[in-house]
Structure formats: C-alpha cells, structure tokens
Amino acid sequence: MMEAALWSSCPPTHQLYHDDPYATTATATVLSVSGHFAVFDRSLFYAESGGQVADQGTINGARVVDVQKAGGRPFQLPNGEVATVESVFCHEFAEPCTLTVGESVTMEIDWERRFRNMQMHTLAHFLFHATGEYLEANGQTRSTRGCHISDSSARFDFGCSIPSEAVPVIQERVVALLASSPEAVVTALPDTHDVFVWRSGDIVIPCGGTHVNHPKEIQGTVTVRRRTKGRNGTRLYIELDRDATG
Numbered sequence: 001m002m003e004a005a006l007w008s009s010c011p012p013t014h015q016l017y018h019d020d021p022y023a024t025t026a027t028a029t030v031l032s033v034s035g036h037f038a039v040f041d042r043s044l045f046y047a048e049s050g051g052q053v054a055d056q057g058t059i060n061g062a063r064v065v066d067v068q069k070a071g072g073r074p075f076q077l078p079n080g081e082v083a084t085v086e087s088v089f090c091h092e093f094a095e096p097c098t099l100t101v102g103e104s105v106t107m108e109i110d111w112e113r114r115f116r117n118m119q120m121h122t123l124a125h126f127l128f129h130a131t132g133e134y135l136e137a138n139g140q141t142r143s144t145r146g147c148h149i150s151d152s153s154a155r156f157d158f159g160c161s162i163p164s165e166a167v168p169v170i171q172e173r174v175v176a177l178l179a180s181s182p183e184a185v186v187t188a189l190p191d192t193h194d195v196f197v198w199r200s201g202d203i204v205i206p207c208g209g210t211h212v213n214h215p216k217e218i219q220g221t222v223t224v225r226r227r228t229k230g231r232n233g234t235r236l237y238i239e240l241d242r243d244a245t246g
C-alpha cells in the first residue's frame with residue numbers, strides 16, 4: 001500500500017517526458033523509499049492519469065510495474081475541466097525497493113509500451129474530435145464521462161446517444177484526419193509545470209499526456225466500435241491493428 005509518509009514531504013516530481021516524449025533513459029535522485037515504493041526528484045515514467053495507463057520499465061534494473069500520482073493541487077483548464085497539477089509520482093516496484101535516499105539512479109522505460117500508448121493517445125484525440133464534429137452536425141452537444149487509453153485500444157464514454165450509423169462516418173473521419181493532419185505542437189500553459197495544450201492543425205485539446213509528434217507515426221488499420229453505456233450513454237472504442245497494411 002502507498003502511504004502518505006512516502007510522498008507527503010516530497011516536492012512535486014519534475015516530469016521529464018514533457019521535455020522529450022521520445023527519451024527512453026534518464027537519471028534521477030531518490031527522495032523517499034517505503035516498501036515496494038519510491039519517489040524521485042524527477043521521472044521519465046508517465047503516471048496513470050487522464051485515462052492513460054502508467055509507464056512500466058526499470059530503475060537501476062529493478063522492475064517498475066506501476067506509477068501513481070499523489071498530492072498536488074487542482075487547476076482549472078481553459079475548457080472548464082479541472083486537472084491536478086504538481087503531483088508527486090510514486091513508483092511501485094515488483095519487489096521490495098532496495099534503493100537509498102540520496103542515491104542517483106538510472107531510469108529506463110518500456111519504450112514499446114510507451115510508444116504504443118503515445119499512438120493510441122493521439123488516436124483518442126482524433127476520435128474525440130471526429131465524434132464532436134458528428135454530434136455538432138446532428139444538433140447534439142458532446143459531453144464526455146471518461147476515457148481509457150491503453151496500448152492497443154482507447155475508449156470514450158459519451159453522455160449522449162450516438163447511433164450505430166454514426167460509427168462508419170466517425171471512423172472515416174478519423175482516418176482522413178490521420179492522413180491530413182500536420183505535426184502536433186504541444187505548448188505549456190502559463191503558471192504551471194505540467195498542464196499542456198496539444199494542437200494539430202485546427203484541433204486544440206488541453207492535455208498533459210504523451211503523444212506521437214506526427215500522425216504518420218500511426219500505421220495500421222483503424223477501427224471504431226460502439227456500444228450503449230448506461231442511460232443515454234455511448235461508449236466508443238478505437239483500435240489500431242498494427243499488423244495490417246492499412
């Protein structure tokens with residue numbers, strides 16, 4: 001279990017993947033250790049948030065199985081949603097942690113898993129945008145209840161009814177966006193260290209996740225599926241078959 005004593009006296013973790021989402025190794029200093037958990041001054045690992053699963057990898061060769069955020073403060077995004085900023089990242093190891101406070105360590109993330117997450121995260125943004133366009137064209141307002149992004153699929157729960165005939169339209173639009181969208185640009189919002197805006201062409205989404213730089217890095221066949229989810233709700237899935245030739 002992750003106890004407050006592990007992280008409560010630690011400063012916010014510097015998130016190295018914002019400096020370079022393609023970096024696979026980095027050094028850091030141990031700030032706190034307890035049981036299977038450790039906190040560092042900075043981290044290359046993405047902590048589970050915004051629906052995206054955490055990175056895995058190794059620190060000084062020891063296997064990291066999960067990374068969760070603790071603490072932090074609320075911050076209102078331009079779109080009205082509230083994000084938590086300045087969190088402390090708690091790294092969970094497969095075995096009890098043998099690191100000592102003050103020690104310098106080498107972090108290495110599971111790059112294949114991270115890159116797949118970056119692809120799916122970027123696809124999730126195109127799905128979100130394409131769905132919004134469809135709903136707007138049909139006189140509906142987009143509302144989202146949550147999302148989940150892993151390395152092979154992403155899903156959004158929309159708080160509205162989306163008919164099955166919308167699915168091929170949305171899928172076709174996602175594929176078109178992938179083919180035509182320019183390189184994404186990520187910029188930090190003022191007054192924060194970890195709130196960013198992702199922009200690709202006219203699509204602008206506040207997001208602190210990890211993304212591929214260019215949609216061309218997403219190769220394969222994209223499929224959108226739907227199912228009804230609760231009262232007046234629809235869950236849309238987007239999947240990427242990387243073995244397909246596209």
Ligand SMILES: [Zn+2]
Pocket residue numbers: 121122125198207208209210211
């Ligand atoms: Zn994002």
